[in-house]
Amino acid sequence: MCIPISVVTKEAEGENLYNQGLSYYKEGSAFTPEGIDSLKKAIAIFNKVIDANHGFPDAYYMRGIASIQFLHFYSRPFNEEQERLFREALKDFEKVLQLDKDFYIAYAAMGNTYDRYGDFDEAVKYYDKALEKADEIKEKWGEDALAAIYFSRGRAYHRTLKHRSVQDYEKAYEYNPHSDSVLMHISTAYLQAGRWEEAYDMAKKSVKAIEEKERKALWDYRAYLTIAKCHIKFKNYNECVEDLRRGLEIAPFKDPDILLSIGKAYKLMGNMEKAVEYFNEAIKACDELIKHPNPLKPVYTVYNTRGLVLMEMGDYKKAIEDFERTVEIAPENYPHAHTHYKTDGLKNQGIAYTKMGDKDKAQELFAEALNKAERHGLEFAKDEIKEWI
CATH class of the missing domain: 1.25.40.10 (Tetratricopeptide repeat domain)
Structure with a gap:
């Protein structure tokens, strides 16, 4: 949360x-x-x-x-x-x-x-x-208070995926470099901005901060998902799997995003047997969350995750069906975590059609996703979509 x-x-x-x-x-x-x-x-x-x-x-x-x-x-x-x-x-x-x-x-x-x-x-x-x-x-309330306010403003900018969020997170980090909330969010913002070296550095610090906490928040496990993306970017696949397993241990439910990421790491290592094992486990976790929703992972995010798993497995038609469902039920004006799912579902459909070889349909969907991102001012989302156009 x-x-x-x-x-x-x-x-x-x-x-x-x-x-x-x-x-x-x-x-x-x-x-x-x-x-x-x-x-x-x-x-x-x-x-x-x-x-x-x-x-x-x-x-x-x-x-x-x-x-x-x-x-x-x-x-x-x-x-x-x-x-x-x-x-x-x-x-x-x-x-x-x-x-x-x-x-x-x-x-x-x-x-x-x-x-x-x-x-x-x-x-x-x-x-x-x-x-x-x-x-x-x-002067009156201290540097931690000032860090909290910069963080909170950055978080408000990050809600609509604004580049400006990075600047505020950096100010928050300047005043309180030990806040796990600041570290988790600045690492994600750096990642979305394509600043991978800085993202990796902050992700390592955020994981360390989470591991040192006695009383963990329900969402702290997501720090491991962020560092996993960095591990994959820098081809540190074994470290990726190890950290994701730690995340799975502290997660309050079986989050299919973790299972998907472990499967991707094994796939990139060339171990398709283990990859498919985790992809199948991720699909089972998605099915369970669709039947019995968890407030930390709304159903529209689960359809999106299951679509990503199916796309990794090459089942593009079923993946597209899940992405269509994501677009259908995700809120228009509100993100979840760091993602606007109506836009992301459209983009992911475009990626699936690209992999199927239907470039015209893919570009149509990318254009629709870009239009929605521009309408809502989703700057990080626009950057990502433009890479596919």
């Missing part, structure tokens, strides 16, 4: 109840029952703090931060409760600024709220407003 980083306030002297709320928030997560319970307890405590002291901006801020953890545009369309949380969080951050006009991280929090809601342009406006006071934020 790709999420912006929220700046957390410090404990307040003499505010024991508020500090207890902070502790619950830090234990919270919207992805586990225990984590959800902690977030709800944090919100309940911040409510009590606000009831006792209407002039305490930190409590409004943290209540808003805790509330938006339940929002993510992947879950659209939102229900009434999620829409309410969106509105109430914005009100909390506005209240913070009414109480303390110098509470500049509240602007970044509003940016995070709009990002999670799916309004990326509006999110960038608020990140811009926060970063107008970068020096003040650094």
Whole structure:
């Protein structure tokens, strides 16, 4: 799950109840029952703090931060409760600024709220407003806070595959070179920009950071998918397989992307028997995820992955059917992770037709994919599609 980083306030002297709320928030997560319970307890405590002291901006801020953890545009369309949380969080951050006009991280929090809601342009406006006071934020909240805001703005740009995301990730890395979120995202952005040496370097650092974490996030395993792409680019196939197996060990479900990548590595090593074994396993994993969807991998992404597996196996007609299904059901305006699947499905159909020898149909699909990428301003996607035209 790709999420912006929220700046957390410090404990307040003499505010024991508020500090207890902070502790619950830090234990919270919207992805586990225990984590959800902690977030709800944090919100309940911040409510009590606000009831006792209407002039305490930190409590409004943290209540808003805790509330938006339940929002993510992947879950659209939102229900009434999620829409309410969106509105109430914005009100909390506005209240913070009414109480303390110098509470500049509240602007970044509003940016995070709009990002999670799916309004990326509006999110960038608020990140811009926060970063107008970068020096003040650094002085009061520290370099990690500044890194979080640069990362979050970069993430908003990355939602629509903008080249500008790289610049913000680099600034985030400058202020916090140890953040696994920064390392994972900058390595992916470098990869998409074709800056392979830098991508490889950052991917190695991101894997190291993930391995050193005691409490891993559900999506941390994807660092191994990124470094695998770099391993393949530099023909380090054995290392590729080893890292992907490590990723498979910590993944919260059997992600067919990992199995596909292992199969590709074996195929490139000339071991077709092992390649086919993993391709077949990937197809089984896709079939299972289509029957029993996982919130970390929406069904339209599964069809796309299965299409890629089938294409590796030379079954282009079936691959095209899966890519067509991807285009049919993927959201028009929202990406997943670092991919806009309606565009990617069209591009992949074009690749399949190219491999079948139907260049005219392929170019027709590449043109359609490019048109969609241009309409949505998907710069990295445009770069990739143009390589096939």
